[in-house]
Amino acid sequence: MVRRNDRRRAALVDAAIEVLAREGARGLTFRSVDAEAAVPLGTASNYFADRDDLLTQAGARVYERLRPDEATVTRQRTADRDRATYTLLMRELVGRVSAFRTGYLALLELRLEATRRPGLRAVLTERVRADLDANVAYHEASGLPGDAMAVKLLYLTLNWLIVEQLTLPDVLTEAERDELVAAAVERIVADPASRCGPP
Template structure:
């Protein structure tokens, strides 16, 4: 297998676009080569088979969605209150929504995972690790809420993003921001005025 990281990344990005546009049935090595504008046979030099390609597409989605250390550090600036959590959730929903093809490709991978045990194992491990990271980050940050708060946000905002990207007329765009704010306000109690970690 070829090991040029930049070329592999470009092929995986092309695969994401194909998967989002054509669905899993349309994801072939030839389609990836065409999307990436490379000679036929290039993708088959980088991925041992279609399962390998699907698995690496799942990993690539999370690589591209990673906000990076600067964004993570910036998230800890300012007060640790409900208003700050609201800002962070708006940023999260907008960042994930902006990567439309990646999110749609991930949905296709989830459907494929019901038929491919190795892909199911990979996605389960990767998504569980992402949830655990977010829980740990939230608890260490001193932001209000607990592990269940993070899980509830994960469940609610994933479905909101799903509707936003696939059936946008259910909740018109001008309602999205209000819905994000309302979710935070209903999951998190009002600020008590205590410092983070201070007992009730």
């Protein structure tokens, strides 16, 4: 039996992400992952039950790598609770996701592949729903302005902004993207000071 280790598995999954981003789901094979990871042929097949397993683990790894580091989380927890802070957080989010270009492109490939693979669709649906629910819960606990609907609307809006930036980067300038993030927060997130109600 082949001795497996977590570091090698992570390297193989990271290689799968690169292959997905560059060649699409149809180009993802155990052989292409072995070549990308610069390991002997047959290595990936010892770590993953089948191609679906590899696709699923690649999706999970992208989410793992997109999580903010502990310093960012700590800074977010201690920041002001207003729309200006919310705008800054959303700009950081767009920047973090965009910086992992191959990861986000791999996720897009996985979403397309999920339209043809019910098992992958079920896994991605569960993962994306859990991520969205976690974002809503974090937001509600944070005291930032806006409600669950605002979080979902920003999720949808900023996801497409990121797609635009990664696939057609010359459509919008960096300044325009920053303005769009600020406008999205301003128009979607209610200003707590403007709410009417009893004192």
